[in-house]
Amino acid sequence: MEEQSRYDAKLIRILRAAAAVFAERGYHRASIRDISAATGVSLSGLYYYVDSKEELLYLIQRQCFETILENLHSDLRDVTDPERRLSLLISNHLGFFASNMSEMKVLSHEADVLSGDYARKITDQKREYSAIVSDLLDALAPQAHSVDLRRATFSLFGMMNWIYTWYRPDRDGPVNVLATEMTHLFLRGFGSGLQDGGIEGGGGYNATSMWRAV
């Protein structure tokens, strides 16, 4: 963590600022000049750290998925109960998103902008993540599914990823409450009541990893 060079530290600063600009203006509308202004680095100076605007987006997305997947593996290690594992996954996902709201929006909203090798590598990370979710859901309901696994996976991702359009911490409260409710909603549905000391067992399942991605 403290082993990074001057160069790395500045690149990270640039990525963070770029994510904020991309989140606010959208990738295509945001200009390299905007990022230059946000970082204080001159227009051409940015190209010393990054080959192109597209690579900027790629590095942001790669860093995010790396962090999410690392934290997820660390959270799930030693946990076998399928429901607890799902609860942890949702906490991990939403926790990362809430702590990196700009990056979250870039991840969710600029998903099909990359092309070529950049796109291929990000797609691989997404596939790895999706497979984990699918396997986890599969383990959760070993009997014949009432809902197709693929559709259930994407429905869950929809619930979780869509929050970039509406979640605001000051209005919508802490993210662990959101994670608890979303876990309940996905597992038991809106129709059922939340039993006392229910699935969350007092909130002890919350993921504890560090969240800052970039």
Next chain:
Amino acid sequence: MEEQSRYDAKLIRILRAAAAVFAERGYHRASIRDISAATGVSLSGLYYYVDSKEELLYLIQRQCFETILENLHSDLRDVTDPERRLSLLISNHLGFFASNMSEMKVLSHEADVLSGDYARKITDQKREYSAIVSDLLDALAPQAHSVDLRRATFSLFGMMNWIYTWYRPDRDGPVNVLATEMTHLFLRGFGSGLQDGGIEGGGGYNATSMWRAV
């Protein structure tokens, strides 16, 4: 329907083509020249029908919400059972999306592009739609909610709207199956089995409105 003038018909053709271009390239990346090429109308000729690129997006979105809300009201008329009403709403939403995939993507993905009066009017339509969903969910679980109403509403929208990122009719089957499963998922959760002749009562709740929006 057949009362539209030459002018109106051509405008509608333009809106349809523009939606397809916006869906494929994204609003900001897509150029008026792309739309000109897709319609066969010359670059400057488009401005006889539309004041600006932004109005183009506005007209597409307005037409979509008008259609969705009209169809929804017509579907819900005469239906009082809350679960049936929710099932119809999901069928309506997904049915419209599947029949207007370009418009769906534009609706979901270019949500915060509009500004000024355009944005205000679309926001009003969205609020109307959200309020209907919230009221419907409220009626569904009159006892104390296990999940916050606002969060449940947006979770449902997330499940439904996210399909623009993954749904392909040839691979994922007809949309009424998807609607049935999503209704079940939202009401009962992933953990519960789909009881025989269950919530869907044999698929008889599918919405029947016409889907073409523009």
Next chain:
DNA sequence: ACCGGATTCGAACGAGCGTCCGAACGGCAA
């Protein structure tokens, strides 16, 4: 045939875009 409004279009304008180049700067090793 002819008029007048509705419709269409080629050509251009100014602005902003991503990227590149060559010069300048900084601090450390010799």
Next chain:
DNA sequence: TTGCCGTTCGGACGCTCGTTCGAATCCGGT
């Protein structure tokens, strides 16, 4: 001090963008 290399930047290039303007064309009513 000198030389070197990692770093920074002003300025420019070529391109695409949304929009405009004035002229040309079409077409139904007289």
